[in-house]
Amino acid sequence: MSPAETVAETLKSRRNILLLNHEAPDGDCLGSTLALAKALWARGQRATVGSSDGVPEMYRFLPSIDRVVTAIPEGETFDTVVFMECSVPERAGRLAAHAAGVPLRVNIDHHVSNTGYGDLVLWDVDAAAVAEVVYPIVRILHPRPDADTATCLLTALMTDTGSFHYTSVTPRSFQLAAELMGAGASPAGVFRQVYENRSAASVRLLGRALSGLTLSDDGRVAWTSVTQAMLRETGAAMEEEGIHVSLRGMGGVRAHVIAEAMGGGGHAAAAGFTAKAPLDEVIRRTLTVVRRELGAAAP
Amino acid sequence: MSPAETVAETLKSRRNILLLNHEAPDGDCLGSTLALAKALWARGQRATVGSSDGVPEMYRFLPSIDRVVTAIPEGETFDTVVFMECSVPERAGRLAAHAAGVPLRVNIDHHVSNTGYGDLVLWDVDAAAVAEVVYPIVRILHPRPDADTATCLLTALMTDTGSFHYTSVTPRSFQLAAELMGAGASPAGVFRQVYENRSAASVRLLGRALSGLTLSDDGRVAWTSVTQAMLRETGAAMEEEGIHVSLRGMGGVRAHVIAEAMGGGGHAAAAGFTAKAPLDEVIRRTLTVVRRELGAAAP
Numbered sequence: 001m002s003p004a005e006t007v008a009e010t011l012k013s014r015r016n017i018l019l020l021n022h023e024a025p026d027g028d029c030l031g032s033t034l035a036l037a038k039a040l041w042a043r044g045q046r047a048t049v050g051s052s053d054g055v056p057e058m059y060r061f062l063p064s065i066d067r068v069v070t071a072i073p074e075g076e077t078f079d080t081v082v083f084m085e086c087s088v089p090e091r092a093g094r095l096a097a098h099a100a101g102v103p104l105r106v107n108i109d110h111h112v113s114n115t116g117y118g119d120l121v122l123w124d125v126d127a128a129a130v131a132e133v134v135y136p137i138v139r140i141l142h143p144r145p146d147a148d149t150a151t152c153l154l155t156a157l158m159t160d161t162g163s164f165h166y167t168s169v170t171p172r173s174f175q176l177a178a179e180l181m182g183a184g185a186s187p188a189g190v191f192r193q194v195y196e197n198r199s200a201a202s203v204r205l206l207g208r209a210l211s212g213l214t215l216s217d218d219g220r221v222a223w224t225s226v227t228q229a230m231l232r233e234t235g236a237a238m239e240e241e242g243i244h245v246s247l248r249g250m251g252g253v254r255a256h257v258i259a260e261a262m263g264g265g266g267h268a269a270a271a272g273f274t275a276k277a278p279l280d281e282v283i284r285r286t287l288t289v290v291r292r293e294l295g296a297a298a299p
Numbered sequence: 300m301s302p303a304e305t306v307a308e309t310l311k312s313r314r315n316i317l318l319l320n321h322e323a324p325d326g327d328c329l330g331s332t333l334a335l336a337k338a339l340w341a342r343g344q345r346a347t348v349g350s351s352d353g354v355p356e357m358y359r360f361l362p363s364i365d366r367v368v369t370a371i372p373e374g375e376t377f378d379t380v381v382f383m384e385c386s387v388p389e390r391a392g393r394l395a396a397h398a399a400g401v402p403l404r405v406n407i408d409h410h411v412s413n414t415g416y417g418d419l420v421l422w423d424v425d426a427a428a429v430a431e432v433v434y435p436i437v438r439i440l441h442p443r444p445d446a447d448t449a450t451c452l453l454t455a456l457m458t459d460t461g462s463f464h465y466t467s468v469t470p471r472s473f474q475l476a477a478e479l480m481g482a483g484a485s486p487a488g489v490f491r492q493v494y495e496n497r498s499a500a501s502v503r504l505l506g507r508a509l510s511g512l513t514l515s516d517d518g519r520v521a522w523t524s525v526t527q528a529m530l531r532e533t534g535a536a537m538e539e540e541g542i543h544v545s546l547r548g549m550g551g552v553r554a555h556v557i558a559e560a561m562g563g564g565g566h567a568a569a570a571g572f573t574a575k576a577p578l579d580e581v582i583r584r585t586l587t588v589v590r591r592e593l594g595a596a597a598p
Contacts, residue, residue, distance in 0.1 A: 169486050178470040190464075213502050
């Protein structure tokens, strides 16, 4: 049996499964836990999708998103926990406590940072999205995924590949997209919901951010910032506290190395961290770490 | 034989082929004419790629782009002309004159506006990009396309689908992308060249444009503008004269109907036109036509 078959066949006989998203869940994690849960529900199995941090506004269009819970009813116990994209169990946040004493822990991920914990580990760093890892399981549990399940997986795939343009994309990513469209998912629909459903205020805010782009003298680093004052002036809202720093790297620069040095994480192409310090100081400290990484990835 | 087979088998025996792009060529047109030319060249056939308006800066990374000509040497004659994405032969611009008297005219397109002229017509309005129409011909002429040919076709496909998110995308689009990746094309590489290779000045200009977003009272129309003053202030350059209006439509609104009323053309999702009048007047007149189309596509 392939590892995916082992996980799928094992899940078939479990009585109550908890599927956990990581903190600050993204589209790949939410779409993949939901798709897996829907395949289990379609078989009449009991499964709960948990997200300690709830669901960001941009993903509230996902089918069955109302069934994602932020708390577990008192007294409910599970015989299986599936950790989705959690490098360590604690990445699931507050709800990770419900994994204590659970006899079967399944660890599904595609990030290099995963620590390999759990009784069953499905870990494929060549997958552009964890949806590519989850799809074979879904297909075994529910051989003909419905359009809603396909939409969950396509959202996962599109959001984790920037609509198929990250370096992580492989022919498998496109083959999966073709199959999900065949099952009724719409790339245009997903894109509109995730990326084009923004208010005029948020577009103006993006404009303000881009207008303020700063370039380093050697042209290798570009940055900008969004301040509370800009939020007020454009009438935009943001769901964050402190200073959230988002990094994008290319040409051999490892964004996650920079983010990790600042207490965050991510991929080489995209990473981030949160800081609690004055903006100028965060920029200055970040640029110092960026310089160090640029030295390691000399052009 | 399928229509693509007929075109491919016919081209095999032609002695000198002129492949014409439409005026203001886009990535789909340039990538598709180049891919077809490269398949012919690989067979040792003589073929010339012509573009009356040359090649926009963003597409100059395309393999063999240096072989795209804006003029035909005096005295050169062709036995075949391939019109790529030209609704009428005149859409090829100045170079269309070289089609006069040519015994075989091939018309390849995926736009609804094509008038069906020519001796051989390959016209598929279900194709998300003309690359999907051209690929089967390329495969017959040159069964194992090289990485450069695949890059031309992937650029065509990605630029005409907004990196796979337009409503025109079908499973065929993704299957083609998977095959082109298998042949050595890189979606990340194409995306970086086409979309991420912009100067800081042009990013700041985009920021200025987005900051100035205006929304109609009913929230159904949003618009902004880029002026010569903004170009000067941000240090950005633009390759256009007059006022170029770019339209995007969704929810049943037909952008090409608006553009056609103003003397331009395009698709329902994306269309455009050029105007020579003061900016305020162009905005006012355009909004009037937009209102009419919104009435036709009442929500």
